[in-house]
Amino acid sequence: MTATEKAQPRGRPRTFDIDEAVDRAVKLFHRRGYDAVGVAELGSELGIKPPSFYAAFGSKAGLFEQALERYTASKANVFGNALLEGGSVAEVIERTLLEAARIYPEQDGAAGCLVMDGTRNSTDPEARALAAALKEAGRARIRDFIATEFPARADELADLVAIALAGMSAAARDGAKASTLKAFAEAASRAFRHEAARA
Amino acid sequence: MTATEKAQPRGRPRTFDIDEAVDRAVKLFHRRGYDAVGVAELGSELGIKPPSFYAAFGSKAGLFEQALERYTASKANVFGNALLEGGSVAEVIERTLLEAARIYPEQDGAAGCLVMDGTRNSTDPEARALAAALKEAGRARIRDFIATEFPARADELADLVAIALAGMSAAARDGAKASTLKAFAEAASRAFRHEAARA
DNA sequence: CTTTTTCTGTAGCGGTCACTAAAAATAGTC
DNA sequence: GACTATTTTTAGTGACCGCTACAGAAAAAG
Numbered sequence: 356m357t358a359t360e361k362a363q364p365r366g367r368p369r370t371f372d373i374d375e376a377v378d379r380a381v382k383l384f385h386r387r388g389y390d391a392v393g394v395a396e397l398g399s400e401l402g403i404k405p406p407s408f409y410a411a412f413g414s415k416a417g418l419f420e421q422a423l424e425r426y427t428a429s430k431a432n433v434f435g436n437a438l439l440e441g442g443s444v445a446e447v448i449e450r451t452l453l454e455a456a457r458i459y460p461e462q463d464g465a466a467g468c469l470v471m472d473g474t475r476n477s478t479d480p481e482a483r484a485l486a487a488a489l490k491e492a493g494r495a496r497i498r499d500f501i502a503t504e505f506p507a508r509a510d511e512l513a514d515l516v517a518i519a520l521a522g523m524s525a526a527a528r529d530g531a532k533a534s535t536l537k538a539f540a541e542a543a544s545r546a547f548r549h550e551a552a553r554a
Numbered sequence: 555m556t557a558t559e560k561a562q563p564r565g566r567p568r569t570f571d572i573d574e575a576v577d578r579a580v581k582l583f584h585r586r587g588y589d590a591v592g593v594a595e596l597g598s599e600l601g602i603k604p605p606s607f608y609a610a611f612g613s614k615a616g617l618f619e620q621a622l623e624r625y626t627a628s629k630a631n632v633f634g635n636a637l638l639e640g641g642s643v644a645e646v647i648e649r650t651l652l653e654a655a656r657i658y659p660e661q662d663g664a665a666g667c668l669v670m671d672g673t674r675n676s677t678d679p680e681a682r683a684l685a686a687a688l689k690e691a692g693r694a695r696i697r698d699f700i701a702t703e704f705p706a707r708a709d710e711l712a713d714l715v716a717i718a719l720a721g722m723s724a725a726a727r728d729g730a731k732a733s734t735l736k737a738f739a740e741a742a743s744r745a746f747r748h749e750a751a752r753a
Numbered sequence: 754c755t756t757t758t759t760c761t762g763t764a765g766c767g768g769t770c771a772c773t774a775a776a777a778a779t780a781g782t783c
Numbered sequence: 784g785a786c787t788a789t790t791t792t793t794a795g796t797g798a799c800c801g802c803t804a805c806a807g808a809a810a811a812a813g
Contacts, residue, residue, distance in 0.1 A: 366789020367779040388675030390589060394771055404792065405772065411790095415771065475674040475727065476587030490728065511737050514730075518738050521728075522721025528674065529689065529720075531713070538710050539717050546745035565759020566809040593801055603762060604802070610760095614801065754813100761808070769800070778791065783784100 373411055376401040380422045381429075385465035389419055389474045389482045416481040423489055426469045431458060433520070434497055444504040445551060448516055449544040451497075455520055456536035459527035467524035493517075505551055512551055519543040572610055575600045579621045580628075584664035588618060588673045588681045615680040622688055625668045630657060632719070633696055643703040644750060647715055648743040650696075654719055655735035658726035666723035692716075704750055711750055718742040 379401055383392045394415050398408050412418035430436060437450035459467050470493070474486040498513035505512055523536050578600055582591045593614050597607050611617040629635060636649035658666050669692070673685040697712035704711055722735050 363781075364789075365781050365787070367791065369790065388677075390675060391677045393769080395769085406774090406793095407791065409772065471724065472674060475671060475724070476589060477675065478587075478590045487728065514725075514734050514738055515741055518721040518725045518730075518735075519718075520721070521724035522717040522719070525670065525674070525720035525724055526713075526717045529686065531717075535713050536717075539713055542714055542745055542749050545748065546741055549744065549748065550741050562811075563759075564757070564811050566761075568760065592799080594799085605763095605804090606761060608802065756813070757811085759808100759810080761806100763806090764804090766803070767801100770798080771796105773796070774794095776792085778789100780789080781787085783786075 369407075369411075371401065371403050371407070376403065376411070377418070377421050377425050380418050381426050381469070382463065382465060384419060384422050384473055385426070385469045386463070388472075389477050389479065416479065416485065419482050420485050423470060423473075423485055427489060427493075431468065432493075433458060434493060434500075438500065444501055445544075445548050447500065448497075448547050451516065452519065452523075452540035452544050452547075453537065455523050456533065456540035459523055459536055460531065460533040461527070466530070467528040468520070471521055471524040472528050508551070512547065515543075515547060515550060568606075568610075570600065570602050570606070575602065575610070576617070576620050576624050579617050580625050580668070581662065581664060583618060583621050583672055584625070584668045585662070587671075588676050588678065615678065615684065618681055619684050622669060622672075622684055626688060626692075630667065631692075632657065633692060633699075637699065643700055644743075644747050646699065647696075647746050648739075650715065651718060651722075651739035651743050651746075652736065654722050655732065655739035658722055658735055659730065659732040660726070665729070666727040667719070670720055670723040671727050707750070711746065714742075714746060714749060 380397060383397065383400060386392075394405060394408060397415070397418065398405055401408070403411070408418075412421065426432075427435075433454040434447075434451045437447050437454055440447075440450060442450075455468075470486050470489045474482045477483050494513055494517045497516055498509050501512045501516075502509035519539075523531075523539060526539075527536060579596060582596065582599060585591075593604065593607060596614070596617065597603055600607070602610070607617075611620065625631075626634075632653040633646075633650045636646050636653055639646075639649060641649075654667075669685050669688045673681045676682050693712055693716045696715055697708050700711045700715075701708035718738075722730075722738060725738075726735060
């Protein structure tokens with residue numbers, strides 16, 4: 356299963372590591388947004404020339420899709436990680452919001468959530484659709500989880516969390532400090548408990 | 555003062571109306587974002603050719619600047635309008651959030667706030683700077699107003715409102731319905747009152 | 754009238770964009 | 784060694800970007 360050496364295929368071997376290239380692409384897209392980072396820059400930063408780029412990823416959007424997958428499978432998936440630690444719905448949501456407050460502030464030049472804000476206003480419909488699909492999938496997961504305790508108000512409570520996260524991501528991109536996001540996350544968490552207890 | 559006919563100047567008269575052109579530009583930028591709408595499209599939509607465009611506005615960013623001014627002076631300035639009706643801080647903030655929930659959903663193809671989301675991830679630093687300046691100015695106005703009742707916690711409470719508005723704008727751009735935003739605005743308003751009463 | 758001023762249309766500038774055709778290079782296989 | 788398969792390099796492509804030079808057109812001023 357860990358046979359990374361898989362009996363080298365026929366032709367000339369690839370001189371770069373696809374996984375590492377995707378990792379670097381995640382950073383670039385996160386730092387600067389989908390539109391701002393061009394294929395030329397990706398190539399030079401990843402150390403590959405355009406034809407190799409297109410042979411490996413198909414298109415710029417194709418690389419972006421892989422980058423999004425890598426990103427959502429990482430520690431940046433705040434809800435997924437919060438869910439792993441278990442607990443009540445309110446506890447998991449609180450951890451989700453606090454984790455976002457911890458991760459979203461600028462690190463290495465990248466701020467906010469790549470999925471939520473990496474393609475906002477992008478001129479590329481394909482890139483926007485990819486991000487939108489992941490955004491909706493994340494919201495659906497949160498809603499289904501909330502429904503385990505609050506089935507009647509799952510949608511409304513999920514929207515509360517999703518919109519709060521979107522606001523935090525936008526604020527982080529605009530330079531909000533970790534302390535600012537933490538204070539908001541705590542207030543949002545209190546609001547969630549309060550709203551969940553209503554009706 | 556209403557002398558719209560101001561003793562026609564010397565040269566060939568302009569064949570288009572600058573005010574109307576700015577209005578159309580507001581709609582275009584709001585609908586599609588700064589980067590996605592090019593000078594060629596602006597020209598054809600506004601009925602003017604490139605040289606007239608540059609004589610009138612200086613640059614694409616110049617037109618965007620005027621469009622932002624027009625936008626912030628309109629009913630889209632949710633806090634400014636809420637402030638006009640007076641009342642306590644909590645009342646004005648509630649009206650601000652509810653007004654945002656009313657106007658952010660898609661209308662005529664445009665959703666969210668032009669200032670908050672019209673240039674997110676734009677490749678043009680000038681356009682981003684213009685929007686960022688207005689964003690910060692708006693947050694400062696809200697903070698100063700909140701300080702009239704809650705001087706010690708004005709920053710924290712202003713961040714609560716600003717991040718909530720940013721989230722609502724992002725959600726609206728992603729297709730959130732008016733009812734969704736209204737429910738969030740009401741919850742955020744309750745959270746504001748609750749947080750303001752703390753400590 | 755001629756002159757001056759300002760705007761308009763035609764045409765196109767240099768630059769960047771995502772992307773690709775063609776051939777050389779490097780491996781396994783026969 | 785000859786052949787096949789794959790990736791590499793070189794050198795671009797056409798399309799679009801924001802923007803402008805230039806000359807003609809339309810007004811007031813002399």
